[in-house]
Amino acid sequence: MLQYNGIIWVQGENGANNYNLAPNSLMPLWDSERQTIYLKSTDFMGRPITQILDYTIRDSNQPDNKPSDKPNYATTDDINSLKNEIELLKKQLERSSKINESNIRANGKQKYHKHESTKQSN
Numbered sequence: 001m002l003q004y005n006g007i008i009w010v011q012g013e014n015g016a017n018n019y020n021l022a023p024n025s026l027m028p029l030w031d032s033e034r035q036t037i038y039l040k041s042t043d044f045m046g047r048p049i050t051q052i053l054d055y056t057i058r059d060s061n062q063p064d065n066k067p068s069d070k071p072n073y074a075t076t077d078d079i080n081s082l083k084n085e086i087e088l089l090k091k092q093l094e095r096s097s098k099i100n101e102s103n104i105r106a107n108g109k110q111k112y113h114k115h116e117s118t119k120q121s122n
Helices: 012-018 076-107
Strands: 002-004 007-010 026-031 036-042 048-054
Touching (some): 007 012, 012 036, 012 048
Antiparallel strands (some): 002 007, 026 036, 036 048
16 A cells, blocks of 8 residues: 555555555545555444545646536427428328228229249148
C-alpha cells in the first residue's frame, strides 16, 4: 500500500479487501493496476463492505456529453406531421379496399393466386 497526496493505492481487489478500516469508516482505495476505485466502508461492528467503481479518463479536447437542446418530447409540429401521415395511410387503405370490392363485384369472387406444386411420381 502506498499513500500519496491523500490517495491510498492498493494492488487489485485483494489489496482493497485486505485493507483494514476502523468501525464506522469509509475510505476510497485506488487500484494501482486498473482504472478502478474501491469504496471500502465498515459498519459499527467493523464488518467491511466494498463497492467497486470503474472510471475512465476523459480527453480534455473532446466535447462534454451535454444534453442536446432538442426537447425530449413531441412538439405540436411532430404530432401534426404524424396526423397527416395517418390520414394519408387511411386514404390509401380505403382506395385499396374499394378496388378489392369492385373486383369482387365484377368477378363474383376475389382472385387469389395459388402456387400449386407439381408432384412427380417415380
